[in-house]
Amino acid sequence: MGTAQRRGTPGTDGERQEAPNHRPLWVEEPARRRRLPDPVRTAAVRAVLIIAVTLIQAVIAFLCTMAGSWLAFPMVLSSVASTVVATWGALDVWVTRQVWKQRHGVVSAPSSTARSLRRERRAARRRARAAQRAQQRIRRQGGTGQLSHP
Template identity: 40%
Template sequence: MSVPRRRRRLPDEVRAAAVRAVLSLAFTLVGVVVATLASYAGSGMLVPALMAMGLGVFGTMWCLLEILISRQIAAQRARVPGSAHPTTGGRPPSEPLAARPFPRADGSVYQQPHQSHRPAYQPPQPRPRIPAPRP
């Protein structure tokens, strides 16, 4: 039987974001319960409870997005070359890039942004009229 692998501890900013998400979700669920009970009772607390529930849904989504972002940031920090974990190391340095071509005499390799590769528009010239042969 294999020994279960220990899970690594989440970084502090990810754990803090997860705690905020759980608290926001609890706040939203309390708002749902209060709104449901206020609607059954016909109480005046319905509108504030619905507003609190809406804010709670917005806050919960915000916290979930914060968790995703903080996890990405923590993963990028862990992928530093020379880190202790073998799968978190960065890519080995690549070969140097090839030299860029020198600009040509006509300047076609490096052009300014306002310059175009196409020649300027020339309106079509009218064709000369050839008279029809007479019999």
Template identity: 75%
Template structure:
């Protein structure tokens, strides 16, 4: 095997070994949540996780017979109500955001089709108005005034 053959063999080995990337970006399948909805969702997750921790502490203190069991149980019930309220807040915030900001336009959306029809109607009305003013100008422009 001569030097040239070895070089060709090494270069083919290098090209065969494609380095794997650690991070590969993929396009998002879903759009990002709006800011108010995302804020409410983060708040709900934090409250729910704290409620679960509190319930676990209440359970463990009840099992061990600690004096802390009864107050923790009462506060866990209250925290459960607050956590339920926060999850409902996410849903309500999402609904309000959708109502205020309209429909997401997708190609089959009714809203998009209606907007196109309104635009066409406005364009034809404007072009008709322009045509009418042009005709009037042409008709009066040829007359001489004494």
């Protein structure tokens, strides 16, 4: 038997066996922080795009000024206008985040209605997950060898 067959080249029986020290390329880890809410994330993406365009305009305006091009003056004017829009975009993210927190966040009073409602929803989700796990456990066991009642 040749060395190619022992190493498990394609087309041999060794193809079905994995290498003994196989490591995955990456390991999934839970996120440290929660994802931003959709409206806030949308505003943030918009702000980043506007700021990127503003920076590109500023660089082009600077290079046109250094080169003495006729395009320098219009580019400087558009950069100033774009800076105002970029500032608005950054403020939009902040305001959208504050509004979202106010509408969906927890009021920091112990008798908060929002907190009690959220607590009830969490308890209901926990009960639903426990019932689902119990159903899956029953399906896996298939009911064979089990008594009909404890």
